[in-house]
Amino acid sequence: MKMASGRTGIRLAACLLNISEGRRRNVVEKIAKAAVCDDNGRKRPQATVLNIFSDYDYNRSVITIAAPVDRLDVAETLAVHAPGCSIFLFGHADLPWKQSLVQRRKQMGWFDRKAFKAASIVPDIGSAPTLRYGLTGVGASPYVMNCNVTVDTQDLATAKDIAGSVRGSAAGGLKGLQAMAFPHKGQIEIACNVESFDHCDDPLATCDEMGYVSYRVLGKTYSYVSPQLIETSIKKLARARGIKTVGTALVGFTPEECMHCATYALTHGVGEFWRMRGGVFM
Structure with a gap:
C-alpha cells in the first residue's frame, strides 16, 4: 500500500x-x-x-x-x-x-x-x-487488511459455503473481499483478505452509507469494506444456518x-x- x-x-x-x-x-x-x-x-x-x-x-x-x-x-x-x-x-x-x-x-x-x-x-x-x-x-x-471471523461450528462444508457467499466474486458478495474457511481451535475461522479498490460500484451512494470506508492516498480515493460489515454479513449468513459467530479479529491495522x-x-x-x-x- x-x-x-x-x-x-x-x-x-x-x-x-x-x-x-x-x-x-x-x-x-x-x-x-x-x-x-x-x-x-x-x-x-x-x-x-x-x-x-x-x-x-x-x-x-x-x-x-x-x-x-x-x-x-x-x-x-x-x-x-x-x-x-x-x-x-x-x-x-x-x-x-x-x-x-x-x-x-x-x-x-x-x-x-x-x-x-x-x-x-x-x-x-x-x-x-x-x-x-x-x-x-x-x-x-x-492496501490489504486481514479480518477473521470465527463461527461456532465444526461443519467445514457449511463454513466454506458462508465464505463463498461473502467473497467479492460472488453475486451479492462484498467488494474487494477474499475469504476462506479453516478449522481453528475446535471451531472454524473465516479468514478474509480485505483489498482496497479505487471506486464504488454505485456512484449515487457514498461508500460510508454502504458499509464501505474511503481514504485518500496521493490524491486518489480508495475504499474498503469495513470490518463491521464483514462481521454483520457473516453473522447473518451463519444465523440462517443455525450457527453463531463467536468473535472477530483484525490482523494488523x-x-x-x-x-x-x-x-x-x-x-x-x-x-x-x-x-x-x-x-x-x-
Whole structure:
C-alpha cells in the first residue's frame, strides 16, 4: 500500500510478510528485527515493524513492515541475500499482466499437494523451488487488511459455503473481499483478505452509507469494506444456518491506522514499534 504523510512529506509502503513459523517466538522476532537492522545489527532509520501476528495452530506469522517506497526492492534483495530462494510475482509487481495472488497460486497448484510440482515451476526471480527454501510470493497492490471471523461450528462444508457467499466474486458478495474457511481451535475461522479498490460500484451512494470506508492516498480515493460489515454479513449468513459467530479479529491495522502508526514510528525512529503495542501471539 502506498501512503503519504503531510507531516513527514514521505511516500510510504506497508509490507505484509507472511512466514511459515508461528510457534518459536524467538525465530519470528529475529526475522522481524532483520527488517529494521542491517547484517551488523545497526538500526535502519527508515524502516519499522508495526505489528507481529502469530498463529500457533497453523504455525504461521504475519509481520507488518513500513518503509519509504524507494527503499522497497524486496524480491531482488531477497534473491541476493538468500541464494536458492524461488520467487513469483503478483499484483502490480507482475507486469504487464498484474495477476492477483489467487490467480498465481491456482496456476501453481498452491493449495493442491497432488497438483503442486515444484520441478515444473519456472520462478519469476531466483532458482527453481526446493524443500529448503520453498516458494515465495512477492507482490504490490493497494492496501490489504486481514479480518477473521470465527463461527461456532465444526461443519467445514457449511463454513466454506458462508465464505463463498461473502467473497467479492460472488453475486451479492462484498467488494474487494477474499475469504476462506479453516478449522481453528475446535471451531472454524473465516479468514478474509480485505483489498482496497479505487471506486464504488454505485456512484449515487457514498461508500460510508454502504458499509464501505474511503481514504485518500496521493490524491486518489480508495475504499474498503469495513470490518463491521464483514462481521454483520457473516453473522447473518451463519444465523440462517443455525450457527453463531463467536468473535472477530483484525490482523494488523486499517489503512488509516497503518498510516498514522507508520508516520509516528518513522518520525520518532521507533524501529520495533510492535513492542510498544504488543504483538499478538495466538
